[in-house]
């Protein structure tokens with residue numbers, strides 16, 4: 296199989312059915328094939344209800360996936376698996392599977408690199424690579440399904456919190472969510488999909504028109520423009536008050552609570568002043584605050600707060616009358632947050648473990 300062959304999920308339902316008809320196969324084979332993809336098929340050959348000659352023709356015309364796993368890293372005693380994939384053209388992205396008692400969540404990438412450049416983020420350290428195509432996003436989920444189904448588990452949630460700014464790759468991200476939620480493909484309810492954004496207001500407004508009702512997460516990190524201009528540079532274009540107004544517009548339209556993410560950077564955004572400003576900004580709104588203890592990234596000037604510091608800030612935010620939780624810190628011991636496996640592999644140029 297040459298690498299030039301298109302990936303099977305890069306074809307739309309219509310295109311695939313047209314291909315099938317032109318190969319004298321009935322259109323319903325497309326549904327069968329998608330059902331196999333939804334179960335995480337790793338080859339056309341295992342699609343037993345598709346006749347063998349057709350399986351060979353499919354194998355001669357398409358690749359099952361365009362993603363090539365180049366490094367895998369485990370953490371949390373096997374509950375967390377990060378995979379670094381090489382894309383066509385040579386860029387790489389990572390995806391993280393997190394297993395919990397009642398669900399399994401995939402943290403997915405939407406871009407190779409990120410054009411936003413937040414100074415605490417590992418992804419922002421590399422030059423921007425390229426936007427992912429919709430099928431490259433969906434293929435990360437199919438691979439997670441493959442991994443989980445071998446363990447008797449299902450993929451239940453997808454969060455766009457890996458590499459990249461999903462709203463800066465809007466069309467492909469929306470197309471991928473439609474495919475993730477398509478009952479004929481992965482069938483993951485949009486409510487169980489979280490799109491996290493640094494705050495591209497026009498795209499948030501557009502998302503509200505899509506009738507998708509995905510969960511929106513805003514990476515706030517600071518409630519005053521002066522500090523957010525530094526931590527999330529896109530703030531210079533889309534300031535805090537306008538951003539929250541846009542996010543609340545989304546909350547009203549979809550009747551969904553917005554999640555506000557706050558990476559805790561010791562001494563930078565964890566003071567009483569920060570909690571009070573956050574209270575003023577969000578009180579009485581359909582909002583939930585999610586505190587994320589900073590995962591240290593080499594070469595950044597930031598430090599993680601200690602446990603007591605995290606608890607103190609949570610209490611300060613609670614005292615403001617806001618709903619607040621502290622995100623668990625999955626994957627810290629190995630390569631920490633999304634973007635960091637990529638960073639280590641790029642630094643060492645020697646994969647941890649090639650699968």
Ligand code: SAH
Nearest residue numbers: 416456459460491492493514556589590632
């Ligand atoms: N670009 C999007 C989505 C990917 S980042 C966004 O910024 O929302 C997903 C989340 O991880 C964001 O809230 C981001 O601020 C956070 N994050 C980035 N680097 C981190 C780090 N080193 N430690 C903890 N959280 C981090």
Ligand code: SF4
Nearest residue numbers: 409411412413416419
């Ligand atoms: Fe991009 Fe998000 Fe990282 Fe900022 S935090 S550089 S927006 S991936």
